Every structure is written in C-alpha cells, then in structure tokens.
Amino acid sequence: MFWIGVYLALIVIPLGVLLLGERPRGGGFWWDFALVTGYAGLAMMGVQFALTARFKRATAPFGIDIIYYFHRYLASIAFMFLVGHAALLYLKYPEVVGRIDPRHAPAYMTLGWLGLIAFAAIMLTSLWRKRLRIEYDNWRRIHVVLAVVGIVVAVLHVEGAGSYLESPLKRALWTLLAVSWLALVVHVRLVRPALLRRHPWRVAEVRRERGRSWTLALEPTDGHVPAYHPGQFAWVTLRASPFAMREHPFSFSSSPTRPGRVEFTIKELGDFTARIGQIQPGETAYVDGPYGSFGIDRQPQAPGLVFVAGGVGIAPIMSMLRALADRGDRRPLWLFYGNRAWDRIVFREELEQLAGKLDLTLVHVLGEPPEGWTGERGYITREVLARHLPADPSALHAFICGPDPMIRLAERGLRELGLPLRHLHSEIFDLA
Structure with missing residues (x-):
C-alpha cells in the first residue's frame, strides 16, 4: 500500500500544483478535462522510467516481474489518456489546435503530435514485438530511444502551450519533473553500466543439459558473489559491454549455499539464447542482480x-x-x-x-x-x-x-x- 501510495502521489501531486494560484478561465469543462488527461498521461509516462529503473527496495514487495507487467498496463492507460487529450482538443476546439501540417502549425503543436506518434510507436512495437519479429535487443534500444524522444518533445509541447503553467513556480515544477525522468534514464543506461563494468565476471563453465538447455557457470573476478536467495534472478551480459543494452534476465539455478560461483540454466529459445552453447570458458560477463521475490526464504x-x-x-x-x-x-x-x-x-x-x-x-x-x-x-x-x-x-x-x-x-x-x-x-x- 505504501508503494502504491507513492505512485499515486507522483501522478496526482503535479496535477494538484496546477490548480494553485490563478487558473485560466472561460475554457469550460471539456477544455479543462482535455488538459488534465494530457498532463496525467504525461506524468504517468514519466513515472514509467522509475518503474523500470530496478530499484530493489521498491520492487521487493512485489517482484520485479510484476512491476514490469504493471509498467506495461499503465503505459496502455497513459497512452489512452494522451490520445483522449489530443482527440478532445481536435474535435471540440479545432480552432485552437489549428492545422496538423507542420509547415503551418505552431512549433509546440507539431511537437505534441510528434510525442503522440513516438508513444504510439512504443505501444505498437511493445505489444506486437513478436508478431513484428523485432529481435529483443533491437526492441530494447528502439524502446528507450522512442521513450526519451516522446518525453522530451511532449514536455516542450507543454512548455510551449503554457496552459496552467502561467506562474514560474508551476513551470519550474514541470521542468524539474522532466529533468528527473531523464535523470533516471541516465542512471539506468550510463551510471549503472559504468558500475557493472568495474566488477566483471568470468565464464567458468558451459555445461550441456537435456532439453536443448545449457548451464552457464560464472565466477566474479574480484571473488565477491553478491548475496542472493534461491529462486531469484539476474540480468546477464555476454560478449558485449554493459552499455550495449544486450543484457538478458535469467534465474539462478545454483544455490547460495554453494559459494564461489553462480549458475544459470538457459534453454535455446530466442535469438540470444540460441547461441548460448557457443560461449567459451574464460569469456567476460557482467551480472546485474539479484532481483525478484520468488523464493522459499x-x-x-x-x-x-x-x-x-x-x-x-x-x-x-x-x-x-x-x-x-x-x-x-x-x-x-x-x-x-x-x-x-x-x-x-x-x-x-x-x-x-x-x-x-x-x-x-x-x-x-x-x-x-x-x-x-x-x-x-x-x-x-x-x-x-x-x-x-x-x-x-x-x-x-x-x-x-x-x-x-x-x-x-x-x-x-x-x-x-x-x-x-x-x-x-x-x-x-x-x-x-
């Protein structure tokens, strides 16, 4: 309940701030409703970066797999808010929206349409990734780029439109929110990989199992195996830098009662796992974990x-x-x-x-x-x-x-x- 309350606060408080002080008058109910759906959708999209930032304390009560499902469903709701925002304004206030043609439309309106297109592309490539046959690593890169582009142009759209942002305080708050969302991207894609690179692992063994599966044994080069519980998992990077966004989640098949190494048992299924048997002892690996609440402890x-x-x-x-x-x-x-x-x-x-x-x-x-x-x-x-x-x-x-x-x-x-x-x-x- 605490973390659900935190999530709701991150969405509701920025909306509440918009109601402080003087507010624009004369717009009517549908005008205000259209604006609040836009702000709510943007706030929800921004908080999506926090949901996938892998903060262990926040994900521990639920398990990170549940958090990722939460992320997926909330993204759909946020996108519907943004679509509702655009549709209401376009249908009920066409004179305000103006022409969609970027050659004649104000720059901030064009940025708004670009943001909506970016978020639509995120939804399409995420929900239909397998149907579109987008390889997992490529999809992750596309996902991050589209998310950053969508947030940036959406915030610039809000700044340009200026509705409910008449005071410097309100404008500063939403600018700070945008900066914090992008800071999460920097943390996940730059800071964390830099820390992982300082603690490489070594492939100690690659063992064939039944059922087209392989057990990959890894040992830390510094001799320190992070404490984990049986049943948890980690993101593993092989034959790539931690910055390359080519990490994959695998469950530990080893037990923490047997120290010195960790093992992951992986089946040949996707583009990456189909080549797992080609990994050679001595290669470098990177391990981000442990994560997950699945386990007997x-x-x-x-x-x-x-x-x-x-x-x-x-x-x-x-x-x-x-x-x-x-x-x-x-x-x-x-x-x-x-x-x-x-x-x-x-x-x-x-x-x-x-x-x-x-x-x-x-x-x-x-x-x-x-x-x-x-x-x-x-x-x-x-x-x-x-x-x-x-x-x-x-x-x-x-x-x-x-x-x-x-x-x-x-x-x-x-x-x-x-x-x-x-x-x-x-x-x-x-x-x-």
Whole structure:
C-alpha cells in the first residue's frame, strides 16, 4: 500500500500544483478535462522510467516481474489518456489546435503530435514485438530511444502551450519533473553500466543439459558473489559491454549455499539464447542482480512446499531444492515437473538424487510419454495435483514457474484444491 501510495502521489501531486494560484478561465469543462488527461498521461509516462529503473527496495514487495507487467498496463492507460487529450482538443476546439501540417502549425503543436506518434510507436512495437519479429535487443534500444524522444518533445509541447503553467513556480515544477525522468534514464543506461563494468565476471563453465538447455557457470573476478536467495534472478551480459543494452534476465539455478560461483540454466529459445552453447570458458560477463521475490526464504514457516515447473522453468526451483538439501530441510516437498518427452527433462538424474536426500515426492508429467510409461501424462491439472497432494493442502505454499498457460492451469488447480491465493507464488518468464 505504501508503494502504491507513492505512485499515486507522483501522478496526482503535479496535477494538484496546477490548480494553485490563478487558473485560466472561460475554457469550460471539456477544455479543462482535455488538459488534465494530457498532463496525467504525461506524468504517468514519466513515472514509467522509475518503474523500470530496478530499484530493489521498491520492487521487493512485489517482484520485479510484476512491476514490469504493471509498467506495461499503465503505459496502455497513459497512452489512452494522451490520445483522449489530443482527440478532445481536435474535435471540440479545432480552432485552437489549428492545422496538423507542420509547415503551418505552431512549433509546440507539431511537437505534441510528434510525442503522440513516438508513444504510439512504443505501444505498437511493445505489444506486437513478436508478431513484428523485432529481435529483443533491437526492441530494447528502439524502446528507450522512442521513450526519451516522446518525453522530451511532449514536455516542450507543454512548455510551449503554457496552459496552467502561467506562474514560474508551476513551470519550474514541470521542468524539474522532466529533468528527473531523464535523470533516471541516465542512471539506468550510463551510471549503472559504468558500475557493472568495474566488477566483471568470468565464464567458468558451459555445461550441456537435456532439453536443448545449457548451464552457464560464472565466477566474479574480484571473488565477491553478491548475496542472493534461491529462486531469484539476474540480468546477464555476454560478449558485449554493459552499455550495449544486450543484457538478458535469467534465474539462478545454483544455490547460495554453494559459494564461489553462480549458475544459470538457459534453454535455446530466442535469438540470444540460441547461441548460448557457443560461449567459451574464460569469456567476460557482467551480472546485474539479484532481483525478484520468488523464493522459499520469504516463507520460512510453511509446513510444506509444492513446486510446479515446466521445461526450463525448473531453473529457479532447482536453486531452491539444492538449498533445501544443503540446509538439511526435512519438510514434505512435492515437485510436479511437466515436459514433452522423457529425454528432455533437465536435471533428470540430479532430481532423482535430491528425492533421496529430501522428503520429496517427484512427479513427472509428460506430454509425449515413451511406450510403457505408467506415470502422469498430459498437463499438470487439478486431477494430477490431487492424486499426489494431501487431502487438505491449504497450509502448503506453492511455487510455480514455466510457460504462462501452465502457470494459469496450475494456479487454478491449486486454488480449487484449497490453497489460498496468498500461498501461490508464480514467476513470470516473459517480461517483454
């Protein structure tokens, strides 16, 4: 509630300041409403930079994956405000808006249209990135450039229009807001990469796993591994400078109980991960982390734990299982692990070993089981969960990681079996 209050304050207070002192008169309700949608949309777009700045203290209560989803949905709302602002003025006050043609329109009005176009391009390339087949690293660069351009020209539009900014105090406030938004960009794209570059890592091992997956082991050149919790993740940069914006989020598959190195288990899926097996020991890497609130250490009093994984979604869960084994944890555990085929199960042999060290019920669920398979098949449904969990699992906590359809199916099944919503913890892979 505190952080939601902070967000609302960052949006509402700048709007409230506009109402102080003398205000323009005679515009009417729709005029004022059109202006407030513009200011609100611009304020929301500016705060978007803060949401993606990876401030650990602010993201810790929710998990940074949830913050990124929040960022995505709020961007859509902010864009609708900006579209509403332009549409209302154009339809109800065409004499004020004037001609769209930049050869005849005032400069500040042209800047306003350019800002709207930049934000529209952000929405188009973000929501339809995969349909447009925009490679992830290129999309990130486009996203940042369009966001900065959109904010700059929108602020210049506001300064030029001057509505509700008659006093030097109001104008100074909105100028300061714009500077603070751009300062966040400088912090994320220049200051943080500079700090990362001072602490490089070395690739210690690249190990092939089943299911077209690889485990990448990294060691810090200064010998210092940042403290992390099992289940968290980090942004990793390989074969590039931290300034190149070619970082990718991966979950730790290693356990903090085994110091000296960290490991990430990565599946060959996208443009970058398809080449992960080509990385060689000795190469330089950069690690920005840890991040995330997904993990068992936030639920130390849970009487038992349920894990549901799909494919390489086993990576953060493997981190947790390794930590539980090293700590000698004797709580009852259940792992439901969905894969297409038996020979694609990542960590198959080690999971069998962990089942012997822990009080772990290991349930493999296969989509294409081999001949003679007597285990579970298909999807991880309510019926599959019910066959292996206690009759009353409501006190258990569940950790779910994998493709979105699997997460939704598992969450629904566990809730139907009696687990409260607050006992369900899911890690969302697809941040963009």
